[in-house]
Amino acid sequence: MSKETFPHKHFTTTKTAGDMKDKAVRTAFLYSLGLNPINLVVAKQIHGNNVRIVNISSKDSIVGDCDGLITADKELVLGIYTADCIPLLVSAENGELKAAVHVGWRGLYGGIIENTFELLKDKFCADLKKTKVYIGPHIRSCCYEISNEMKSRFGIKPNSSKLDLSGILCNKLNKFEITDVFDIKLCTFHMENLFFSYRHSKCVERIISIIV
Ligand SMILES: [Zn+2]
Numbered sequence: 001m002s003k004e005t006f007p008h009k010h011f012t013t014t015k016t017a018g019d020m021k022d023k024a025v026r027t028a029f030l031y032s033l034g035l036n037p038i039n040l041v042v043a044k045q046i047h048g049n050n051v052r053i054v055n056i057s058s059k060d061s062i063v064g065d066c067d068g069l070i071t072a073d074k075e076l077v078l079g080i081y082t083a084d085c086i087p088l089l090v091s092a093e094n095g096e097l098k099a100a101v102h103v104g105w106r107g108l109y110g111g112i113i114e115n116t117f118e119l120l121k122d123k124f125c126a127d128l129k130k131t132k133v134y135i136g137p138h139i140r141s142c143c144y145e146i147s148n149e150m151k152s153r154f155g156i157k158p159n160s161s162k163l164d165l166s167g168i169l170c171n172k173l174n175k176f177e178i179t180d181v182f183d184i185k186l187c188t189f190h191m192e193n194l195f196f197s198y199r200h201s202k203c204v205e206r207i208i209s210i211i212v
Pocket residue numbers: 139140141142143144187188189190191
């Protein structure tokens with residue numbers, strides 16, 4: 001998929017834009033794109049596997065107890081904060097539906113990908129084969145060192161010490177026959193001059209990825 005075919009405007013910030021958890025910084029960023037900050041909805045992001053359907057009544061809010069948001073509301077802007085986890089943006093039904101999902105190892109392991117696409121299919125009858133997916137910057141297999149316990153959890157070979165988050169994610173997308181995947185292929189740890197990386201510097205700041 002080329003970016004041009006993605007039916008939604010979408011953006012991921014870099015460090016230069018500042019800490020997107022800071023309301024003033026975030027508000028300035030959204031205004032700079034011509035977006036009204038009041039239309040932004042974000043998930044609380046608790047490293048769980050819950051995905052919520054939101055509508056205009058959720059605008060300008062943080063939706064609790066979830067890591068993924070789906071909406072059919074064109075006015076809403078969905079956002080995901082990250083500093084190494086995957087920001088996953090989804091477009092379905094020719095742009096009628098959009099989703100934003102925070103995907104770390106806990107969410108991947110806990111089934112947040114399955115929950116996202118099953119909800120799109122079951123609640124909205126979305127044709128998943130035509131779904132378009134954007135994988136934003138995250139810590140990649142070049143840099144994501146993991147423990148032996150984590151290796152056994154994900155069935156990773158003993159001779160490898162790295163976790164491939166997007167590889168695991170893409171295997172899950174394949175099971176749903178989702179092939180229209182754009183991966184920006186940037187590593188937040190590697191490029192910590194450009195992105196906030198929690199594993200690199202234990203930072204509290206976050207970039208944001210939004211889908212409009
Ligand atoms: Zn890297």
